[in-house]
Amino acid sequence: MPELPEVETVRRDLAARITGSTIREVEVRLPKIVSPKTFARELRGARVLSVRRRAKLLSIDVQAKSKALSILIHLKMTGQLVLRHKHDIYFGGHPILGVRSLPNKYTHVIFFFRGGDVLYFNDLRQFGYLKLVPTVEAEAILSAYGVEPLAPQFSLDYFEGLLAKRKGANIKAVLLNQQYIAGLGNIYVDESLFRARVRPTRRAGSLKPVERKALWKAIRQVIGLSVKHRGTSFNTYVDSDGRAGKFWRYLKVYGRGKEPCKVCGTDIVRIVVAGRGTHYCPSCQK
DNA sequence: GTGTTTGTTATCAA
């Protein structure tokens, strides 16, 4: 489940490797994943100018012929972008996807760069997408997202104003909404609420000042720490030799239903809030 | 065969 830290990790690795590279060829194996139909043709010969991220959306900005284009990529639940060199041998593994070599049955798009780098877009569920748009259009799409939690714009004032404006909604629903805060997903919302000792069922307007501040700090801490650890994918099957991040070590509640709270020992509860599996400690969180 | 998984959007009620 790639959220902000995972997508940011991908962005950094990609930016370091492919900025300035030229796309030699694009192979689309599953046409429904990409748009428009001219995707591969338009990108042939294009040069990568930058790799950006807003919320959970990646933008690979390229100069194609005489046009500035952007490849918008959303990994959704199970998408992967894996960069290898054509001479590499893949020893890592991602057991749930059965990845032992690339490309594999979940590889839907392949970018071949001059110089031998190969970028694979894999997606077991096929919910992710790649959309090629003029860069000016990409700007509009990216700017529609809310503030980045690690940016200075995500101030305590902004957060308190947001909670006041959405006072009637579940706090969890507010945190998940990408139009308000960009990049939080189910894992980091549950983890942030735990650290702030606030139950996910609380209404946004019911948080006391000390709770609002604690939650604001928790969001920045959790996201910052996870970015530092290259994110995580909650999945017990992820091979530790693969590219999975290490933040799973710090998870306190997500996916720990019926397991003891690491702080007080009470069993973690799993309920559904905002239509999502939700985990919290009934003792620590009020 | 069925429940489970989540980000996003459509839809509906108030």
Add this chain to the structure above:
DNA sequence: CTTGATAACAAACA
């Protein structure tokens, strides 16, 4: 029109 909640959707696997 606004707000909030919920359904639906994408597809595959244990």
